Amino acid sequence: MKALILAAGLGTRLRPYTLHTPKPLFTLNRRPLLDITIERLLAAGCRQIVINTHHLHEQIDRFIAARRYAIEVQTRFEPEILGTGGAIANMADVWRDIPLLVINADILTDIDLAMVYGFHATHGHAVTMVMHDEPRFNSVWVDSKDRVAGFGAQPNDRAGMRRMAFTGIHVLDPRVIDYLPARGAADIIDAYAKMVAAGETIQAFIVSGHQWEDIGTPESYRTAAEKHISPIAFEQATGRPPVAPLHKEKLQGDGSDRNWYRFSDRRTSLVMVDHGIHPHPDKPAEVDAFVSIGRHLFDVGASVPRIHAWDPFSGLVYLDDLGGRHLQDIARTADAPVVRQWYRQVIDRWLDMALEGAKGFDTGWTHQSSHYDRNLILEKECRYFMVAFVNGYMGLPETFDDLADEFEALARCALADALNGFMHRDLQSRNIMIQGEKIYFIDLQGGRLGPLQYDLASLLIDPYAALGRQTQTKLLDYATAQIHMRTGMDENTFKQGYMYCALTRNLQILGAYGHLTRVKHKPFFEAFIPGALATLRDHIALKSNRFPKLATLAGTLTKRLSNKG
Secondary structure, three states: OEEEEEOOOOOHHHHOOOOOHHHOOEEEEEEEEEHHHHHHHHHOOEEEEEEEEOOHHHHHHHHHHHOOOOOEHHHHHHOOOOOOHHHHHOOOOOOOOOEEEEEEEEEEEEEOOHHHHHHHHHOOOOOOEEOOOOOOOOEEEEEOOOOHHHHHHHOOOOOOEEEEEEEEEEEHHHHHHHHOOOOOOOOOHHHHHHHHOOOOOOOEEEOOOOEEOOOOOOHHHHHHHHHHHHHHHHHHHHHOOOOOOEEEEOOOOOOOOOEEEEEEEOOOOOEEEEEOOOOOOOOOOOHHHHHHHHHHHHHOOOOOOOEEEOOOOOOOOEEEEOOOHHHHHHHHHHHHHHHHHHHHHHHHHHHHHHHHHHHOOOOOOOOOEEEOOHHHHHHHHHHHHHHHHHHHHOOOOOOHHHHHHHHHHHHHHHHHHHOEEOOOOOOOHHHHEEEEEEEOOOOOOOOOEEEHHHHHHHHHHHOOOOOOHHHHHHHHHHHHHHHHHOOOOOHHHHHHHHHHHHHHHHHHHHHHHHHHHHHHOOOHHHHHHHHHHHHHHHHHHHOOOOOOOHHHHHHHHHHHHHHHH
């Protein structure tokens, strides 16, 4: 068997993703579709494969050169796209004596290619087209003897005819070249139409009960990725294939643009997070940080969900299903002693993650910044607060520059007494799951190295939990005692850094709530703004002599919000 993989297309319907990655190199479970197709051809007994290329052909050349397949696999560059027929005619020098199997590079299928090739040898006709019933694409007329009768427009005699879809897989005898131009672009379907008109028989090979996915659009690629990776994830998690069909349930999202789903097979369930297709695979993305940091923390024994399967390009990640109970649920409903007991356990598990997670942490995994530093504080917290909350949500005219000197001082203070470790940066009660008696931390993609004081502040001043001031104080005392015991850091020094980190975190919270409410149109977050602003006002009052302009602004915002309400 010899085969031609048609891979020269521009992938126009998949833009902008094909601007940087040719469609055949789109991945499924971290394997390019082209590699999956080649391996299926090898398994079918193929001994030579040619791949026609055009768009971003250098990437395909490099991929093939690096793979070192057991048989000859060569690429054939087309300076100008020759079309499906022109690409086949361009194979004349290597296709003389035996039938050629042709397959599109943009389909994912489990159709038995060896059976298709063997079937072609049984009927003696020039072409076998593999057909199936796929209503989205049904456009080929097939008669009662499984012969192709026409394309597109219905034939004059429709008796016994049905419309079917071409799978993109066909087997051709060399005499098909007689119906193709010697050079230049051509469409193989036009050639087949000429053959039918000339009385040639094109035999249909009808398949059913098979997998077949076209990845010609972002939606169809995502569907193919999901169908391909889901059973792999279940087998990785349980050691057995899932009980088909998998049930899919959309879960409530968060402040990000990601989508969350639960997949179950009646015995096991996993959660899948969809980050979206990665338009620039040569640049780090959120999904890369999500996976790399999550796997690292799991490996060092942190209380995080295990990741079972992932594909950075499609953006799909499958991980343990931890249920639907958040620490927020306990904080909002349980009595204060119960809440404090749970939070002490959370602090213990968090310290394990913060201290052990810093060991061997590769800052190259990070998506936004490698460390919590001055620039991040000024731009992503102070300026964010001013632009998204003060100006955008509250409609006040004050600018970042009006308070720049105090923001600079705040950044210096937040970093001065830092106890650095692994920093989650969004350690709030909705990112902490409770499964039975176990505690898990989720949403790790914002992780980096930075002050532990910041994560503790995120936990204690969290508007979702709305812990009372007395509870916050008791938990801060507990945490500083544990930190002193584990690291030797002076408790008062740690608390000094904590106070400033609580301010920077509070600014970030209000900036985020303003942005999510006003720009992202997510009203869920607006309900937490009054509590977050009250916390800022109270904390800044303790440092009003150091940050008088910020204290004044907090007072103005409080009055404005009261009037707004």
